[in-house]
Amino acid sequence: MTMHQMPAGDTKPAYNYAYLDEQTKRMIRRALLKAVAVPGYQVPFGSREMPLARGWGTGGIQVTAAIIGPADTLKVIDQGADDTTNAVSIRKFFERTADARTTEATEEATIIQTRHRIPEAPLKAGQVMVYQVPMPEPLRRLEPREAETRKMHAWAEYGLMQVKLYEDIARYGEITKTYDYPVMVNGRYVMAPSPIPKFDNPKMHMSPALQLFGAGREKRIYALPPHTSVKSLDFEDHPFRIQSWTEPCGLCGASDSYLDEVVIDDRGGRMFVCSDSHHCETRREAGHRGTMLGDATASGFVDLSPSTVIPGDRREARDPFRNPTEQGSGMDPGSAVGSARDDGADMQTGVKS
Amino acid sequence: MTIETAIAAGFRDPVLQSQTAFRTLLAALSEPGIVHSIADAIAAPEGLHQASAIALLTLADYETPIWLPQPLRDGPTGAWLRFHCGSTLVDDPARAAFAVLDAAAPEPKLSAFHPGTDQFPDRSTTLVLQCAALAGGEALVLSGPGIPETRSIGPLGLRDGLVAELQDNAALYPLGVDLVLTHGDRLLGLPRSTRIGEAR
Numbered sequence: 001m002t003m004h005q006m007p008a009g010d011t012k013p014a015y016n017y018a019y020l021d022e023q024t025k026r027m028i029r030r031a032l033l034k035a036v037a038v039p040g041y042q043v044p045f046g047s048r049e050m051p052l053a054r055g056w057g058t059g060g061i062q063v064t065a066a067i068i069g070p071a072d073t074l075k076v077i078d079q080g081a082d083d084t085t086n087a088v089s090i091r092k093f094f095e096r097t098a099d100a101r102t103t104e105a106t107e108e109a110t111i112i113q114t115r116h117r118i119p120e121a122p123l124k125a126g127q128v129m130v131y132q133v134p135m136p137e138p139l140r141r142l143e144p145r146e147a148e149t150r151k152m153h154a155w156a157e158y159g160l161m162q163v164k165l166y167e168d169i170a171r172y173g174e175i176t177k178t179y180d181y182p183v184m185v186n187g188r189y190v191m192a193p194s195p196i197p198k199f200d201n202p203k204m205h206m207s208p209a210l211q212l213f214g215a216g217r218e219k220r221i222y223a224l225p226p227h228t229s230v231k232s233l234d235f236e237d238h239p240f241r242i243q244s245w246t247e248p249c250g251l252c253g254a255s256d257s258y259l260d261e262v263v264i265d266d267r268g269g270r271m272f273v274c275s276d277s278h279h280c281e282t283r284r285e286a287g288h289r290g291t292m293l294g295d296a297t298a299s300g301f302v303d304l305s306p307s308t309v310i311p312g313d314r315r316e317a318r319d320p321f322r323n324p325t326e327q328g329s330g331m332d333p334g335s336a337v338g339s340a341r342d343d344g345a346d347m348q349t350g351v352k353s
Numbered sequence: 354m355t356i357e358t359a360i361a362a363g364f365r366d367p368v369l370q371s372q373t374a375f376r377t378l379l380a381a382l383s384e385p386g387i388v389h390s391i392a393d394a395i396a397a398p399e400g401l402h403q404a405s406a407i408a409l410l411t412l413a414d415y416e417t418p419i420w421l422p423q424p425l426r427d428g429p430t431g432a433w434l435r436f437h438c439g440s441t442l443v444d445d446p447a448r449a450a451f452a453v454l455d456a457a458a459p460e461p462k463l464s465a466f467h468p469g470t471d472q473f474p475d476r477s478t479t480l481v482l483q484c485a486a487l488a489g490g491e492a493l494v495l496s497g498p499g500i501p502e503t504r505s506i507g508p509l510g511l512r513d514g515l516v517a518e519l520q521d522n523a524a525l526y527p528l529g530v531d532l533v534l535t536h537g538d539r540l541l542g543l544p545r546s547t548r549i550g551e552a553r
Contacts, residue, residue: 017368026414029375030450033412034475036383037531037544039498043475067379069372154471186498186546188527206501210383225383225499225546 018065018098024048028066028221032212035223040185041153042136042220050216057090058216060113060132067128067212068094068111073101075109080117080258080275087115104278116179118200120257120279123209125226131194133215136222138182138192158190161233169238178243184231185224193230199242199258204230249274250292252283360429361396363410363437370395374411381533381542386495386504388487392538398433400425404535405453405481406433412479413451415439420449420466420478422458449478456484456511456534463518468528477545480532485510487536497523497547506541508534520549 078087094100181198234240248255250271259272274280397406469477490509529545
């Protein structure tokens with residue numbers, strides 16, 4: 001028994017490093033190597049039972065478990081946010097089973113496991129994106145039989161997908177698919193990019209990072225090596241377009257990021273905020289301010305006498321709910337984001353009522 | 354020859370050593386042509402380069418039949434792989450999941466190995482090709498996934514006609530064998546997706 005197989009405490013079970021046994025890791029690793037050799041092709045693999053339900057990211061977790069090591073720093077995002085339930089529990093899982101270093105900063109991470117988003121900050125060479133994929137087969141909604149879709153991929157028979165996109169245009173005037181928008185990989189395989197918004201599709205094209213996709217329930221692994229051609233399917237007279245918004249992020253003022261619509265009261269009030277929480281926070285720290293970012297001093301929530309404000313700490317100064325005596329106590333940035341969002345919401349209600 | 358001298362030690366710490374080695378292999382096959390060092394403290398059996406031995410130790414097990422040239426198979430390498438990986442050693446190259454091949458040996462041809470099927474291209478053989486050196490040979494210009502524009506490699510000691518076989522293999526895409534070229538403790542990846550041209 002090696003060191004990392006030893007029970008850490010009296011109560012903890014003695015799992016192998018990164019939870020999976022070595023035989024399973026080898027099987028997943030072989031699948032990953034075949035996946036990068038044939039970009040976009042879905043390699044079947046023996047998906048294991050994980051300590052959470054299928055559909056909660058078991059594919060991504062198994063891929064991460066097969067590649068993670070002591071030299072890695074892990075970031076996990078769920079819908080762009082580092083602080084949602086799924087992201088927090090997956091980070092904890094790897095902290096516990098693989099002693100993983102974790103981070104919320106995109107540029108510090110070597111492995112980024114994601115559900116439904118690609119970070120706004122550009123990815124770098126050497127980083128690995130791991131996508132959690134609910135439905136790896138882009139043709140499944142059009143052809144339910146696996147034996148048939150397999151033949152369609154084998155013979156590059158993708159007319160059905162083009163017809164589906166054409167029917168959208170004929171009926172609605174545009175392609176209505178806004179997430180999991182099908183892409184052509186390396187000019188050969190049509191691939192489901194997982195339910196990322198089509199806004200993120202262009203980021204996959206020629207990305208310097210390695211991108212791995214794991215579908216636990218559907219038992220498929222596929223991959224995009226760095227610098228691989230990824231083209232969103234479209235027509236010459238209806239070219240692929242990404243989403244755009246009429247207003248910038250309400251908190252950081254970004255006009256080039258993917259925005260979530262947040263309902264903030266029961267009178268129709270709403271705001272748009274960056275879905276990438278780390279990106280939004282980084283921008284605010286750099287001094288960018290959206291129109292709805294709460295300002296505690298302007299609202300009269302805090303007394304702005306020089307003795308209670310720590311110079312240069314804007315985050316503390318605009319938080320109306322913190323006790324001034326606690327300022328500078330090293331509150332983590334994650335909760336600062338939470339409170340900043342509350343500021344905006346409260347500000348708005350305050351103005352309207 | 355006794356068993357003790359025939360079978361050298363494998364990984365001291367299988368979990369972390371194979372993880373490190375796998376990340377090197379993943380990087381090598383996802384960015385073809387970049388030479389990686391896979392140095393680790395293992396004693397490779399006679400006939401296997403260090404990098405070949407670590408790659409097989411990392412990836413092979415009882416689920417993956419291995420094809421070896423006759424001298425390796427009958428020597429310490431065969432016993433070493435049977436002991437550490439539990440792999441079956443097969444006679445037919447087309448049945449092998451992994452194979453070790455000397456780049457200078459005239460036989461077998463790359464086409465003798467399993468290229469996968471049109472519905473399951475992942476079932477192809479992964480070939481460990483042991484070269485005389487990974488640099489200094491005739492320049493080959495690579496392009497394809499994992500390569501921003503083009504990338505040059507110059508493996509030394511390839512048999513006559515091997516470059517043409519590699520080109521034929523790439524032309525089978527999405528079928529074809531994937532190769533890991535090794536020498537000493539260094540390796541580079543050459544998956545089937547990589548197109549190969551000769552420099553002029």
